[in-house]
Amino acid sequence: MDEQRPGGSEHVPGTGHVSDVVGPGATGASAANGDGDPLVIRDAATGAAVPDAFQRLWNPHRMAYIDAGREGKGRGHDDDCPFCEAPHKSDEDALIVARGEHAYVLLNLFPYNNGHLLVCPYRHVPLYDEATPEELREIGELTQTAMRVLRAVSHCDGFNIGMNQGEVAGAGVAAHLHQHIVPRWQSDANFFPIIARTKSLSQLLGESRRLIAEGWPSDH
Secondary structure (H helix, E strand, O other): OOOOOOOOEEEEOOOOEEEEEEOOOOOHHHHHHOOOOOOEEOOHHHOOOOOOOOOOOOOOOHHHHHHHHHOOOOOOOHHHOHHHHHHHOOHHHHOEEEEOOOEEEEEOOOOOOOOOEEEEEOOOOOOHHHOOHHHHHHHHHHHHHHHHHHHHHHOOOEEEEEOOOOHHHOOOOOOOOOEEEEEEOOOOOOHHHHHOOOOOOOOOHHHHHHHHHHHOOOOO
């Protein structure tokens, strides 16, 4: 059996090699390298006490969204679908910017960019080819209006518009049809999302909702 020796070497399970460990009895150079800590690991394979070059941006609030997905919430049940619940709340609480007869528009709670909108039918239907002609017509009209409003209030340079159909295609709420409208700017693509897996958003959701709702034409 391998045993850790103070100031000596320790076998690293699963790696097939030995790492240097500063232990309780270490002296001299080993103790200096350990900065006086009783146990400082100096081999990256052992993990815990080894610093690295990454910064950490803690987002514990995301766990609520992750747990909801694990539990199937919003993925097939009318009573826990966020897009079925939203119309029953106030516009401010649900982040709704416009309501139509068959569909409505709200901000994405987890936006890819400032002003990221979703157009949803009120009816709990999962796929585009299951929507009625009336629903499809209004989704299209609301999408056009949303583009015009976003262009006016945020001066965006372009859009990404599309739908993910089914969980396998990446739909976060696969059971309720929704179309994404993501405004784009020439300067919005940088290293941050690629290297740091983090998106910088310069405007609060409530402020985005207010500006878009105020810019929405009254006859729509």
